[in-house]
Amino acid sequence: MPELPVSLARMSWNKTGSWRSSTPGHRGKLPPCNFNCPAGENIRGYLDLMKKDQIAEAFELLTQKNPLPAVCGRVCYHPCQTDCNRHSFDTELQIRAVEMLIGDWGVQNKLRVRLPETGAKKVAVIGAGPAGLAAAHYLRRDGVNVVMYDENHHPGGILHYGIPTYRLDKEILQAELKRVLDGVDFKANMRLGSDFDLGTLNHFDAVFLATGAHVSKSMRIDGGDLAGVESGLDFLKRVNSGQKVRLDNKQVVVIGGGNTACDVARTAYRLGAGVTVAYRRTENEMPAFAEEVEQLKAEPIELEFLVAPARIQQETDGRLKVICHRMELGEPDPDGRRRPMVIDGTDFTMTADVVFAAIGEDPDLDIAPGLTYASDGTLDLSQIDQRIRDKLFLGGDILPNPRTVPHAVASGRVAAEEIAAFLKGVPYERPEKPAEMAGPEDINFSYFARINIAKRAASSDGTEGVLDEAGAIDEANRCMSCGVCFECDTCYDFCPDLAIVRTPGGYQANLDYCKGCGICARECPSGTLGMQGGQVA
């Protein structure tokens, strides 16, 4: 016996994992930005790359899901920012500005996508709006021959002919379209239904139909067809086509409360008109995006709420008398918005030189004979020749999708994946979205309060919503990586049992020793870790 008893063996034989009643694991929650992005962008992913000053990689990751970042960085309604958990801490991240910067960087550096050789398969894409562009681009990237048809001279659809230049610079658009259409055979001025029809496309292996929704709804009132009463969308198209449209000292009334109405009103104002927007409900019910409404209100444009046109008359001097009802809100409609009701005896008259109707748009069904809507809102394709129908795919605003650019882009990209699978003869499965997003209750704010995190970035000249590269990196540094591990070592450092193991790209619990105390999950800054079967949810 030694003078002192000595322990020479270690304790690792003692597998304390057997004490455990709950186990740490990944919760699999999505960051709110990724969760809410209609285009399916991995926003958290490219913010992380920006943080590491890897803008080329950020561009690559972003354009895997959205080929139009410079466009979307300008026109998207950025739902990515709505639920940003940074809201509960200081202010949300300016994700849209970061996206725009990455997109512009791609444009400035004239980046091209490396395209594979095309194979034998050929796909026709009809409609060069956001959905058609995305579908054509991703199919071409997949090695498919793509022929794209559009009734207009320029590709872009609503991006070129609908969105005003003060919201989307034409040079940026054209530069981005050039990249997106690289390798795609674009056939301009080809209108489906008049210049060609679906039957002539039988030699294609698949056909993607994305002709959008650009037929203005008619107001269906007396005088709705008078000269001087015009579709707002047609007006935007004329302006965006470069036609000289003059409205100096004219009085314009815009009917409607959607995004088109906002664009029409602001465009008319820029052309010299005095503008009044008449909407039959209140600001709360306006279908336009909140930001567009704010911008509309910031301009010297008159807004008349709870007003609906009853009839329009032409005066002898050619001017228009718009006789309107005052309205009040009644019971909610099926869509949840309260129905406007006429208040009797409140009619009044507005005088205008031009009236623009912007009360919504419908898809153009004249493109194929027999095309109608089924009762559930989807298109009834039963009258289409079966040889075409079997390889026909639809996308964009022709479907009952939310009518936004990112939704259309996603619809085009998903269609490209679906068509690619169809061409290979394999079944297509839509990737399932995790059901939950990481909310503020998942975030350990105390961690972010302690690390020296950048202040909300601003551009050098102070323009709201615009960042330079350094500013975008600062902004990316504010990201809290909600629900996604960012390898901060918090779980590793705080484990009393050293039972968290670093693995490439993250951590794993060593279940031989993890006692299930739950400190790792409680302290995880981003809410990535959770406990299963125990007290920490």
Add this chain to the structure above:
Amino acid sequence: MSDTPDYDFCASHDFYGHTACPGCGEKILYRHVLDVLGPETVVVAPAGCAAVTDGVFPHSLSPVPYLHVAFGATASAAAGVRAGLDMSGRENVTVMAWAGDGATFDIGMGALSAIAERNENVLYVCYDNEAYMNTGMQRSSATPRGCWTTTTPASRLKSEPKKDIDAIMAAHRIPYVATASPAFLDDLKAKVERAKAIRGLRFMHLFSPCPPGWKSDPADSITIARLAVESNVFPLYEVYEGERLRLTYQSSSVAVSDYLKLQGRFKYMSEQEAEDMQSAVERSYAALKLRHEKSKVCL
């Protein structure tokens, strides 16, 4: 997370299988302190949670020599080990006493005061879980006022305030006194680095959450430690030569009640007692702040 060196001494030396309770603060502290001190270390430990949970004979968690000594003899034994090492020419080895609050505030106080007065070249670390947790949660002189323990039950909560061990040790004019918390690991490791580099007696007082003794959720150990610092119940500071005091963390002045409410041991406290604790905390923090400001002028 930080720019500090990658401390992986324990992780690369089979530091697994100890028998501490889930969520134990002491084992988090022990691992990070050893990570900084490295292999050239001897640990001297009296009876206490750490000694019991280090392993069952003949096994030990520690990747360095770990000497178990009598409860009251920690400081003397550490001084003895130091003398032995010095005589065999191993002055580079750090001797660390690793003792709980019972062995430090109560039972080992005399020996500790003696080595402090002699300024022995020892790093004395007290992991403070504010009672004799290992033997069944009996109160110690580190237990705060108004706290439940098995010897201060709900009908007679502890009525005496916690002993200010840091002031006592600083009053010995030893080279270095520091407080640290497992919730602030960068601060903790920086202080251990500083202590390691200093010769003479260095005293570190570490806040050590104890889920069974504090009647708290094991998952909350770090949250509680953080709130103790943020509420100024356990401020982070260091004192050089018993004079210059430096607060090492600017707390965000969380209410003491936020700290109390996560722990069952405080649930019998009356509102008045909680308010008294809040004002006592404010007073002692104000005094620390004053010394911090004055020390800045002295520098």
